[in-house]
Amino acid sequence: MSQVSFVVNGKTRTLDLDTRTTLLDALREHLHLTGSKKGCDHGQCGACTVIVNGRRINACLTLALMHEGDSITTIEGLGTLDRLHPMQQAFIKHDGYQCGYCTSGQICSAVAALDEIGAGIPSHVSADLSAPPELIAAELRERMSGNICRCGAYSNIVDAITEVAERKA
Ligand code: FES
Ligand code: FES
Numbered sequence: 001m002s003q004v005s006f007v008v009n010g011k012t013r014t015l016d017l018d019t020r021t022t023l024l025d026a027l028r029e030h031l032h033l034t035g036s037k038k039g040c041d042h043g044q045c046g047a048c049t050v051i052v053n054g055r056r057i058n059a060c061l062t063l064a065l066m067h068e069g070d071s072i073t074t075i076e077g078l079g080t081l082d083r084l085h086p087m088q089q090a091f092i093k094h095d096g097y098q099c100g101y102c103t104s105g106q107i108c109s110a111v112a113a114l115d116e117i118g119a120g121i122p123s124h125v126s127a128d129l130s131a132p133p134e135l136i137a138a139e140l141r142e143r144m145s146g147n148i149c150r151c152g153a154y155s156n157i158v159d160a161i162t163e164v165a166e167r168k169a
Helices: 023-030 086-093 103-118 137-143 154-168
Strands: 002-008 011-017 049-052 055-058 071-073
Touching: 011 023, 023 049, 049 103, 055 103, 086 103, 086 154, 103 137, 103 154, 137 154
Parallel strands: 002 071
Antiparallel strands: 002 011, 049 055, 049 071
């Protein structure tokens, strides 16, 4: 067992963990933040996406002990029932989900993806690497390609992200 401390959704949390515990299991099993989902546990579906120090990561692919001192945001920290995050509102408005299993990962990923675009970070489909990335569907689809939706809500998800992106622009 080893001890780790990190800030989760604004609160410092200290845990004694088996050194093999993934960040996803620490969040779900030890802190009972079950919004982040375990889909594949192999970095292939994106259901476990959380934001660590401003960047999205697959929480199933990283050990909790590697995050000493980090700031972690899960879906529970993005918004509350009374004050939804704009991305959560947009997913509801555009019907960007069906079963909802992938949704927390999609929303965390989308929030961080827009921050990446805002920071000028290019993607695989950015045509001009010397210009700011364009807010077009192809960019959003590429950036969200690590988040699988078995219900196939992709076009509505892109509509939701586009609305938030346009409001930010
Ligand atoms: S559960 Fe982490 S990527 Fe699928
Ligand atoms: S809403 Fe069901 S997997 Fe995406």
